[in-house]
Amino acid sequence: MEYEVVIGLEVHCELATNSKIFCACSAKYGAEANEHVCPACCGMPGMLPIVNKRVVDLGMTAGMMLNCHINRKTTFDKKNYYYPDLPAAYQTTQLFAPICVNGRVDIETSKGKKSVRIKQIHMEEDAGKLVHDDWRDLTMVDYNRTSVPLVEIVSQPDLSSAEEVVAYLERLRSLLRFAKVSDCRWEQGSMRCDVNLSVREKGSDKLGVRTEMKNMNSLAAITRAIEYETARHIDAIVNKTEELVQETRRWDDEKGKSFAMRTKETAGDYRYFPDPNVMPVVIDDTWYNRIKDSLPEFPEVKKARYMDELGLGDFDATSLVESRAFCDVFEAAYAECGLAKDAANWILKDCANLLNRNQMTADMLSIDGRALGKLIRLVADEKVGRANAKFILAEIFAGATDPEKIAVEKGFIVSNDTSLIEKVVVDIVAADPKSVADYKGGKEKAFMALFGKCMRELKGNCNPQVLRELLLKEIDKA
Template structure:
């Protein structure tokens, strides 16, 4: 009889929080600075420096917990986790062990097997470590402390996951919810979302957990999927055929070679010698604070999607595009409130705004324009006061600064002209200057008309009604 096995997986997901400064000092927490540019004696672990808790970190920790259906501990404390590593200058990490900010949450996922509820054991706040940069050419390792003390939350799941498909669905759901609540940008490529995978294998139907291994700091969904599949097969081979020894350990995943390698024996809680940090007082979350965060929560993406389709008449495609980003939803709702045209507002965001963001190499979450002003711009186009082409020029300016679209259009000569006399004068000059295109059009070449139309638009700087221009152009040609 062939033995069947099941994989048991629990995840520890590290998410960098969307704060301006670090968790215990005022250094910048922004990504992309020069090495060791954002450091100070406090985040470098210098003796005598006292930490001060960044209240925004607690706000975002609570927000994450509420989005993941967690209970919020009204008194939460910080603890020292002792271990030595070169990128941890104080030789301990300030984290939460005895009273984490959130406990007992749930996340619903959907896979090809159906819906499943994944339990969250806890969410705790902590500081990140620095970054080691290895130089194989000189056989040296350098340390960049910019990331030291950047605020994190660690989301610890129960071992409720049983396949790579479920893990990816869970991670994508976490990413969507946390981005939507503006807790983090969750960018795998920048390390603002990372994952440790705890995995074991047991006979199908057994309730006894197998030997557990942990793969650290996985930073892409594809690597996580491949690592789970490899490690599952390795465990089964060890159980059935004695290929390798299974021990509780931490392993490193090499995505190029497609293999995992042993790093060190897996530590236990006792190894870390957790004890309360005497320099940080307990954080007490009163009712007013709790209620303020609860009131700030957004609707879940699927709730917004249903409302956009049922109440505003958007297609499923348009709604899906909008709910990819909280910023898109916020701007869309403000624009719709101003212009009353849901489809037009969605089109401007999905097409034109997305195009500008892509050109600037920005994500949808980086959209930062005035939604009310976008609604005004949409109305100007609908009322035929501004051409679609000139509206795009105005939109480009809106990405640079907050402007009034109509005032900007007037100041820059972008309001459509209803002066047919001026249009006719331009049409006459263009026809006289391009007799070949006129002859080609009369000979049946429609493209020649477009060439003449384009020249007229250029002379008029786009400030005329296209339909009026076309009619006057055809009339003038026929009168030749």
């Protein structure tokens, strides 16, 4: 008997808004505990929720990126449960009329192409965080994350292997990051995944007993968990090692095992009902079209355009479309200088270096692309030497916008005055007869030493080709 695994995913992504979903508190990650809180997100009586419109913008954007139907009238509901990280003892979410339904995500694996259906996307608020202090035997609550907006993306049970799950999650992450819906950082918890899994006889149309593993936060752990659970289910069915029950399980990645948390019978009843304090959000055509018009090109469309129209190679194009920030800077720089290959190089090598040095990720590149374009043009026109251009790039990275001004101020503008270069060449050659003799004796390196000395003397401000010619001429004379 052959078996197949059936998987559906619920993916939570924190939305990239400045403020929380129902109050004006900052939604930024990484503050001191309970710095971003107010009476509303602490669940104090008397506060009323006011919907952050930006959350609806991003919810709609997510839906459009995933080919969903957008519900033009969408409502919020309350989900009741007790937990110390949930200060009002309810979460405001969407059950009855979520913002998006019936979408599709296309993935590709070693088995070929496949469409994964999206059941729905709903908007909701995140919960706070419990901080355990084992030493003092205390549990403390941090409400900074409380009411940070999320979308939950619910797939149909269309996935049938860990490889497909990974492909789906990577695709989701790429699309949402591209549309700036979420930064989707697994390590910061801004992307999390619940895995619903069951096993059935191959070809059967009946689903097996389903278990759910909640709050998975890395692709590697998800892969291991799926493999473990699949084996456990098959073992239970074939060898009757245990009776499978519908339950929520916790994946312990260190032990490489899953453990039962709660069964369907002991699970609390969430007692959902429509939130009377939040009026239905009605999305008119103007709003809908504003979001539709703001959607980015899909990454693969961009990549094809970079290759076909701008002549980039596969590697450069692929690298650029991994980050929306790279694409934005690249396109602005290209528009300014018209040099696609150069622009790609500056971003993928020099900007990437600067990001690395500052411990920043590709998504955090936020330089003025037009300034980079101007700089590339200055280099291409041989007005600024490459070494000095790198210095200017660092200035642009720090916020500067006018490379030419920096070049003039720093004296980086390459001199067209060959008499100055000639003077330096004459002096250097006269001062170093040994190198001249070495070069004439066949040592190529000796030429580079002389060349370097001249360059240093000129502070880099000369056309290397001109210098080379003048230097060769002078050596010949010597």
